[in-house]
Amino acid sequence: MKKIIFLFSILFLNSCIKTVEIEIPKDKPKQVLNCLFTANDRISASINNSIPILEEDYSIIDNANIILYEDDIEIETLVYDDGVYKSTTHTQYNKVYKIESSVLGFETIIAEDVIPKQPTIINIGFVEWAYYDPNYEGFFGKTSITIEDNGNQTNYFEVLVVRRFYFNDEIITRPTSIEVTSDPVVSNELDVQNYPTHLVFTDKSFNGSTHTITFDFVNHYNEEDSPINYKVIINSISENYYLYKRRLNRHTDFQKGYIGDIFIEPIQMYTNVENGFGIFAGYNEYSQMFYH
Amino acid sequence: MRASISIILFFLFNTSFAQNITVSGYVTDLNTGEKLIDATVYNETTKDVVLTNNYGFYSMKIPKNSNVTISVSYVGFLSINKTFKINSNKHIDFELQYDNELEEVILIATKEKPIEKRAEMSVISIPIKEIKNLPAIGGESDIIKSLQLMPGVQSGVEGSSQLHVRGGSPDQNLMLLDDVPLYYVSHLGGFVSTFNTDAINSVKLIKGGFPAKYGNRLSSIVDVRMKEGNAKKFGGNVMVGMIASKISIEGPIKKDTTSYIISARRMLYDIISRAVSSISSKGKLIQGYHFYDINAKINHKFSDKNHIYLSAYLGNDNNYFKTKDNERDVNEINETTDKINWGNNLIAFRWNHLFSQRLFSNTTLSYTRYRFSYINEFKEVEENQETKRISKFNSGIYDANAKIDFEFYATKNYHLNFGVSATHHTFNPGVLSYKIKESEQVKDTVFGSKKLKAVETAAYVENKFELGKRLSVNLGLRYNRYQVSNKDYESFEPRALANFLITDDMSIKASYAEMQQNIHLLTTSGVGMPIDLWVPSTEEVAPQRSKQWALGLSKTLNKEYELSIESYYKELGNLISYKEGATYFSSSNDWQEKIETKGKGISFGVELLARKKYGKTTGWLGYTWAKSTRQFSNINFGKTYPYRYDRRHDFSVVANHKLRDNIDISATWVFGTGTAITLATSKYNIINTPTSGFTETEWTSNFSEVRYYGGKNAFRMRNFHKLDIGIRFHKELEHGTRTWNLSIYNVYNRQNPFYYFYENHGDYDEQGHFIEGSVRLRLKQKSLFPFIPSVSYSYKF
Structure with a gap:
């Protein structure tokens, strides 16, 4: 596929192609929540922010006010510790968890999900x-x-x-x-x-x-x-977890800068965070260890 | 249906008591014998007007035993009058003389059937002569690119010879060459159309209000008719241009009875490129590309009642790329060859037969084929052991068709058109084969989509009638049956069009049309590359459907200017698209596993057209406001998104001016809202896997940078605009006329975007050393067509 496109490009268009650099309007940064949580564990969430595509420096958000809800009842405010916001409560299977994060200068974000039954x-x-x-x-x-x-x-x-x-x-x-x-x-x-x-x-x-x-x-x-x-x-x-994982690898594959970019549509990343980006999704693990 | 039958019976019954007789015949060009399509036949006594059909045939009722004056006119020709008195049905042919004296043309223009009186809407026709006068890259005039300048029609990307009509995709246009469909009508990767203007007699684009005789496409009909060949004398045309060169010859085999035309065109780039690439690379690289097409037609008139035509088209694009590496050792060779070929073949036999003065028929037998192939050969010789790997990809579509159309001129107020057709399709949606030959061992592998056969039958009826002096109506119904594997898809497609004269020079028009399309085009490029895949409707993939409503006003101003405003609303259903992330060669074997189905689309808009057809200065001004969206359950998270070529504003000005008898100048200026694309505007980090079981250090590296696109096609590229100009110098020589055609494409060198892309870019200091840490992402735009002057020379004899 790429070869065909390359041939077309070289043979027909190359003589006329001009490249110019252009500016685009800057998007307003939004909060990004990252949290994958499982049963019988504490919730660990990170909060940072999105940046306009042409900028490079991400900043750490350490002043977020994050409230955790269980089945729509507020249970605690997460505590910031070494880059991660953590709960003291241990989560339970089949409960609905919701997070609300407020940071000065950003829209408040909300996300919720459940922990499915262990397989x-x-x-x-x-x-x-x-x-x-x-x-x-x-x-x-x-x-x-x-x-x-x-x-x-x-x-x-x-x-x-x-x-x-x-x-x-x-x-x-x-x-x-x-x-x-x-x-x-x-x-x-x-x-x-x-x-x-x-x-x-x-x-x-x-x-x-x-x-x-x-x-x-x-x-x-x-x-x-x-x-x-x-x-x-x-x-x-959870379904949210599935949708996010299903797209993650393909998303990163298709944003690489090869010539086929113009012909292959990018894969949009999934988010279940209202007013922001990232993922807040539950899972329930079954595992077995095998020794060397 | 019952109403239609009642109306038919009423008019048929009424006819038997009328004291009218029928005069019918053909209208042709006096100099060439070429049939004139849509010529106006006007009865000055009764004020009745009829137009000639696609074969130059007319049929008109006149009062028995009365003096009648018939005038016949056609754009660019001198009109003629005949006065006669007859008492029985009669066959009368008219021959019009082409006229260069523009003032005369103005006079005859008054007799052309004005736009407000034509029982049609959303129809555009541009005379071939006018198309040839428009500025064109390399001097290669192009029918499709001329149509793109009309309201409601877009080109897609710059330079492309695709049509996006009223928010439709390119596959939704029925491209007919002498009544036979062509599937991929582009050369040069989509930048030159397959229609050679030297071989074309007329072109008509229908955007809505589709007559029932047309079907199997949702958005438009492009009806292109080839010339028949000069029936009077031998002649020809030779042109040398920067894109292609061409030659046409035509003439009578037997004067006024049998004539032919052969027109051939070829791009000559490969002759130079093969030599240059070979010499400059010392034989390591040979590359070449060329396209050619040949149009040929022969016709024979047996009598006034029987006329046959045999037309053929053969077009091909060939792309060749070969690299050879034997630098290390003469006994070690690496050779890679890529060949890409695509093209159309078409052959059509047609028979016009007059059953009576009032019943005209046309029978067509045709075969059309489109195919694409890509061959990659790799040869390696090492220590006298040869290994050869060949991979081939083939796709195509093959149609055999038979149809018969009737036109019955029942009364002066009622015409009935009806017909049936049957098409046998063979689809090859893409087969990939690998062959590996190593020493004496040969391995063959073939996989891909299966060939599929389908049968399509259709029948239609159109009732054209006038109710009183002000209302004319075309009510029709088309039945379509598509049989594939064990599945039948049937459709009844009602068509209705009404034209009501509000005043003598202004009418209101309304139309409704339902259409079904049994084939689809799968495209990842959106550019119109030949690698786009034609696929059929199957048991799992239903045919596309559309409904279109249109309402418009038409007016002729000062007998010179045509003004029209039309609004439309179109619904599209059963659209298909590649799944997100799926590509042409992605791992699944069958194309049906790679697509989303049941897509929906909505398009609506308003189109304005002001046109001047006659005089020293001709041209038009067009403006379109439009919106077009798509929706699939699994694309863009199920949300509606803009169609890639959703263009809110589209404006064009086209002008031709005859400066002197031997000099024409022309100019076009176009403006369009930027193309809708999916472009990242933000980025952020997202977690890769649950942190459970990871150390703290691993937790911090457990992120990927992802991009935010704001939705599919949510970003607009910069607006598009450009100015083209052209000038043509004609000179009469001893045996013919020579013309120099000078054109400038994109006069003010506007850098219009072809596509956007991101690239990491670093800075260098004054000494040329790379600056550490300076790398950052930048957005860049590729532009294809800067200021391009071109020249062509032609000689007509």
Whole structure:
């Protein structure tokens, strides 16, 4: 595709093309809320601000007044601590949480979401080094997850494999890259990029039944690192979480400055924050550890 | 329907008692024998007016045994009068002489059927001669670009030969060449239209109030008729221009009975570019591009009642790019070749038959084909081992069509048009194949969308009648049936148009039309590239539908100026679009997995047109205020957004002036609201993954920078405007006329935006050293067409 466009551009247009720099009106900055919260945990939210596209410097907002509501009842004001606003309350499954943040000079923002029920996992299969791929000159692991779905509602899921390892005497935790599976449950999610670090999907095609999703993950890292363990994570996620995750990778892919930019429409980022940007979304984790 | 039948019966019954007889025949150009379409045939005794049809045929009722004077006129020709007294039906042909004396033209203009008396609305026709006079890049006059200067019509991006009519997309225009559809009507990546003006007799654009004979497109009909060829004498035309050069020859095989025309055009860029690129790169790079098209037509008149035509069109674009690298070692070769080809073929056989003085028929058998192919070949030779990888992408559409149209001139107040048609479509929405040949092993892989066949049948009836002296009406109904796989899509499409004379020189017009379109165009570019994919309606993808209402006022001022104002409201349904993030070659195999369906669109606007057709100075002034939106459930979060070519204001001035007998000058100025695009205006950081299980250091790096776009197509590029001028010098030579055509495109060098993009840009100090930390994002604009002078030379013999 890019090649075709390139050929057209070079052959027909290049002689006439002129490039000029132009200015655009500056958008008024808005508050940006980032908070992914799970059950039985404290809420940690960060607040910063958007900036006009041609500017570079983000500022830290440390004077926000953030009120947390549970099922529409005000429960506390979050406390700023080392770049993050934290609650003392521990969240609960199936409660609706709402955040209201006020900062001088900005519009007040509001966002709310729920924590879904923990997923019912029947089985998790895990092979650390399943095969060697000479094309990539490295090993791939394999995981299979059997999910029992609740058929009364639309459910959303996220799966990922997190790898913990020693590197230069430090313990590092990183999600692995996933080889995109041909399972239609995942491949029908058109936004799947190559080698994502997570897969999100709905129960649309297995509503109310049991489904096993199998995928491979990249497990060929620097030879000097030393694996400790792996954590296979299956999150039940809210619809807001799903919409945000589904767009995140594609959004960043399509904003790169290659020649095809003019022909490919950008993907707009999802937000559920009223009067502002960012994400406030709940999830509920099921995980299993596998040791090296 | 029942009302239509009653009306028909009434008029048919009424006819049998009338003391009228019928005179009919053809109106042609005296010098060439070319049929004159929409010529005015005026009965000075009864004040009745009829227009010739697309084959130059007319039929008129006159009183039996009375002295009748018929005058016939056509724009740019001297009118003629004939007075006669006949007592039975008679065939009378008229031949008009082309006239260069403009004052005479003014005189005859008074007899052309004025706009307020024509039972049509939203119709634009521009004489080919006027189109040829307009300034054009490279001297290549262009029908489509001339139509773009009319209100309600836009070009999309600058220089493009696409049409966006009343907020519609380019695929929603039915492009007819001699009654046969063409699918992709552009050369040069969308910048030159496939219509060679040397081979064209007439062009008409219908934006609304569609007669029932037309169907299968939502937004417009572009009815282009090829010349038939000079039936009197041999002649021709040669032109050398900066974009293309062309030659046309025409003449009689048997005078006044059989004639032909052949017109060929070719871009010559590749002849130079292949040589230059090869020499300058020492054989490592060869690139070339050219397009060509050939129009040919032959016709034969058996008798006054039978006339046949065979027309053909062949057009192709070829793009070639080859790189070769054997620098390291003569035994190690890397070669990459890219070939891109696209084009249309068309062949049509037509038979005009007069069953009687009042019943005219036209039978058409045609075949049309559009195809696009992209071939990439990679050859590698290493240690005498050859590896070859070939990937091909092919898409296309193939139509075989048969149809018959009837025109029945029942009474002087009632005409009935009806017809049936059947089309067999074969769609190839895109097949990608790979072939790898390594040593002796060959691997073949083919994947993509399946070929699909569909049958489309249609029938229509149009009732044109006049009720009293002031009201004329065209009521019609079109039935369309589209059968694909196991699915039938049927539609009944009512059409209505009324013209009411408020005063003798002013009328109010109203129309309503429903349309169904069985094919779609999938585009990521929005520019009109040949890679845009024609796809059919299928079991999962329903045909597009539209409803359009229009209301207008028309007036002739001082017998010289046509004024019209029209408002319209159009609803579009079942539109398709690529899913957000899906592209032409994205991973899914079938195109149907990549699209959003059931899109809706709304367009409305007001169009003003003031036009002067006659005299030394001709031209028009057009203004459009319009709004056009789209809505899909899964695009722009389900919210309605502006159509990419939603243009609030669109203004154009076009002027042609005959300075002297041998010098014409022309100028066009256009202004349009900036194109709606999706552009980031803010940015912020967003969290990547839950922080659970991460250390504090990882938490701070767990963000991605994302951009805020304000919605799809929420940003407007800068307004577009430009001035073009042209001057033509004619000189009579011994065997013909030569013309020098000088044009300047974009006289005041306006940097109109083609697209915007962001780029990181750093600064350098006076010594040319990069300044650390100076990199920042900047918004840039690409402009394609600066001040461009051009010249062409033509010789007509």
